[in-house]
Amino acid sequence: MSFRVSCPSAITFRVMPHRLRFAPSPTGYLHVGGARTALFNWLFVKKYGGQFLLRVEDTDRARSTDDSTRAIFEGLEWLGLDWDEDVVYQGANLARHRADVAQLVEAGKAYRCFCTQAELDEQRKAAEARGEAFRYDGRCAHLPADEVTRRVAAGEPFVVRFRVREGETSWTDLVHGPITFPNKDIGEGDFIILRTDGTPIYNLAVVSDDIAMGITVVMRGDDHISNTPKQILLYEALGKPLPQFAHLPMIHGMDGKKLSKRHGATAVGDYQHMGILPQAMLNFLALLGWSPGNDIEVMTVPQMIELFSADDLSKKAAIFDTKKLEWMNGQHLALMAAAELAPLVIRGIVAAGLATEADLKAREPWLLALIELLKIRARTTDEIVRQAIPYLRDPIDYDPDAVAKQWKDREASRDILQATRAALAAAALWEAQPLEDALRGLAESRSMGAGKLFQPLRVALTGSAASPGIFDVLVMLGRDRSLERIDGAVRYITQHA
């Protein structure tokens, strides 16, 4: 036994070689919902021990693409959700799927059905017209063996249906507790497991593969709850032990509907490109449907593993709130050392054409100091890059609002800037403290508030009314560049007077 139940709602897992899997279909990008499912599977394995496997469910040939498969790998790699063993491609297991179906047919647990799709559609429509739920009437369920043989030999197309037994099917879901389905309510009766073209239907392929991969805990979205009784019946018929099932709630958009493109960015790659940190994404996703308790929110990945518990999983669908994701990212940004952030910021700066990598590497201490200043003010690495522009490129752009407000009186502004320049130029050392002494001294001599001096200067230096502390800005810019910026501002004011 891989677990023990101490009371119906508290399930404690021993550290054991559990085998879990994430099984996406490669029909799009890695969705945040899929990423969260993968994360919980991964956390489970890291916490309780075992292997986390990856299976690509590419049996829908029409919709599956290699691009999509690659995007899923990249997404998982970016998040750091590494998997064990080789990736399993469901499409490669066709022979086993068919062998499992053959076994079921031989055992009389499944049968060939010669009803055509057109006939079925008609019956479905008729049932609907009568206001009834359609159920396959089982007309092929008891065909004489010789008739079946004759029709198969004649090349008549058929599907294979699974014989759903009477009774009910239930299991104890790791997140939902006991769930029971009367078998008569499982789908439309005897369900199809093999298509006319000899390929398996999802439920059969999944069970066959999960058995072959030795999966002990099936953790997936709760949109699969109604597939579960079918799958349990298949395990039974195949004579295999059942895994544990854990059905995670869905993620919805702000309008409460299932998350889709309409809600904006839904692929993890979108967030990567927005400058979200993988650990922040993981942290945010983990909190959607799980809570460690004790009001803990911001966690590193090792902390998440430490605190994770399968019985603290929530049953309720969660809404994806990008505001909180951004806040979370800001928290992780603040937590990271500038040196850790540097590679990300360098990549952004180079991509924006603001500097070359060689240039940045050559003045790494300066860059680290700049990152230190900006990271607390930014919510994404992209924002750090944007805020770094005035320190990297000349000439700077003046923000019209800042100019209008801080240089309102042209004459006075020019005068103040010139006096400021002189005071700064006279400073013995270009360091924060002497510069501060110089400027505060100037303000006092003119009996004006320091802010009245700093704001026009800030616009001259950065083009913006918001920046890190003014002395830090002066130091980052250096003496020459600072004085030039002031000169440039004076010229600008003169020209636009």
Place this chain on the structure above:
RNA sequence: GGCGGUAUCGUCUAGGGGACUAGGACGGGGCCCUCUCAAGGCCCAAACACGGGUUCGAAUCCCGUUACCGCUACCA
């Protein structure tokens, strides 16, 4: 329609019959800090879906109702 699932501030959640005047966080509002912007600190508004039980006592247990979500394919 049938079946299944879910229900605490706008959002993520804490809560395991008395510790609930329902806690934290995001977002919103205000104040403080302060050269601006952030960050940080403090404060405010904001929720147990509804109705019945069970119980001395219910956000917590049970039953209904309602709402929302999912499934209902020779998709996965």
